[in-house]
Amino acid sequence: MNKIENISFENNSNNKENVISLLKNEKKSLPTHYLYDDLGSKLFEEICNTEEYYLTRTEQQILNAHALDILKEASPLEIFEFGSGSSKKTKSLISKALKQKKYITYFSFDISTKALKMSYDQLKQISKNLDVQLIQGDFNNDICRIKKSKRKRLYLFLGSTLGNFNNNVAVNFLNNVAKIMNKEDSFLLGVDKVKDEKIINMAYNDKKGITKRFNKNILKVINKEYKLNFNENNFLHNAKFNLEKSQIEMYLESTVEHSIRLPNNEDLNIGKGEKILTEISRKFSEKTLNSLFRKANLSIIKSYTDKKKYFSLYLLKTKKYLFP
Numbered sequence: 001m002n003k004i005e006n007i008s009f010e011n012n013s014n015n016k017e018n019v020i021s022l023l024k025n026e027k028k029s030l031p032t033h034y035l036y037d038d039l040g041s042k043l044f045e046e047i048c049n050t051e052e053y054y055l056t057r058t059e060q061q062i063l064n065a066h067a068l069d070i071l072k073e074a075s076p077l078e079i080f081e082f083g084s085g086s087s088k089k090t091k092s093l094i095s096k097a098l099k100q101k102k103y104i105t106y107f108s109f110d111i112s113t114k115a116l117k118m119s120y121d122q123l124k125q126i127s128k129n130l131d132v133q134l135i136q137g138d139f140n141n142d143i144c145r146i147k148k149s150k151r152k153r154l155y156l157f158l159g160s161t162l163g164n165f166n167n168n169v170a171v172n173f174l175n176n177v178a179k180i181m182n183k184e185d186s187f188l189l190g191v192d193k194v195k196d197e198k199i200i201n202m203a204y205n206d207k208k209g210i211t212k213r214f215n216k217n218i219l220k221v222i223n224k225e226y227k228l229n230f231n232e233n234n235f236l237h238n239a240k241f242n243l244e245k246s247q248i249e250m251y252l253e254s255t256v257e258h259s260i261r262l263p264n265n266e267d268l269n270i271g272k273g274e275k276i277l278t279e280i281s282r283k284f285s286e287k288t289l290n291s292l293f294r295k296a297n298l299s300i301i302k303s304y305t306d307k308k309k310y311f312s313l314y315l316l317k318t319k320k321y322l323f324p
């Protein structure tokens, strides 16, 4: 496997303080990226294959149907994917791009080592004309350390990962992407749209219980990382659509009153029914997206959707060059 370049600016003691303070808040939460250790990244792949998780197959259909048009517009020599996961969805786009250009460089950027390994395994056999670069980092903190492109680049942010960010974080992320984009670069963003809440709720409560395992695994990750003693048997998987905020909220809900021991030997009490937020997944309307793009200085060049309008892909350019 190619060497993984680590550009993260992580400071473990700051991270630890942050995690402990989030757990001490009245409304408890954990940073979502802790869902993605080796096991979490593998479980996420399994979630993508469940019957209920319409997001992956819908986005894949849109991508397959419009790949040639996207490539005509973007004409990339480099493809840079944020939160690439296994890159399974991107494989066909890369193959088509390789038919048009002699040599393509694909950058897989993810926080998870397992995801980067899966991405490499997925792509290594495509063609000797594909150069795969693996970059480990946090897309909320490390974008400024990404080197700008020397050749025409297409940035990708798929899987509705943008939905995991609250509004401020989303604007900040999109702004940072706009800042590193050159005039010729494009940005393809995949987002999940507002729809019947039953369909959304089912997607995060699959019958096989894979999302439940994915959610509970965060406690093992936190225990290992910060020497805590969470017992996953004390928690239920709770994922429900919040209509007012138009987002899935995924919690771990305590079934008993208990306490966990913090590193300073303090006990943190967790009441019966108390919930720890592990992930939000926003479902976007056109209005919300237009407002996000405006704030981030991005313009829509083209958009693509499926027959049911469940999911959308937006091809964006930065406004600084369109309207200098």
Ligand SMILES: C[S@@+](CC[C@H](N)C(=O)[O-])C[C@H]1O[C@@H](n2cnc3c(N)ncnc32)[C@H](O)[C@@H]1O
Pocket: 032, 033, 036, 041, 044, 048, 056, 082, 083, 084, 085, 086, 087, 089, 109, 110, 111, 112, 115, 137, 138, 139, 140, 158, 159, 160, 161
């Ligand atoms: C919802 S999954 C999407 C994966 C893939 N793009 C897809 O469409 O199936 C989110 C991906 O982002 C990665 N990720 C989560 N938090 C991250 C962070 N803060 N920085 C970089 N990558 C992150 C995860 O490891 C995972 O691969």
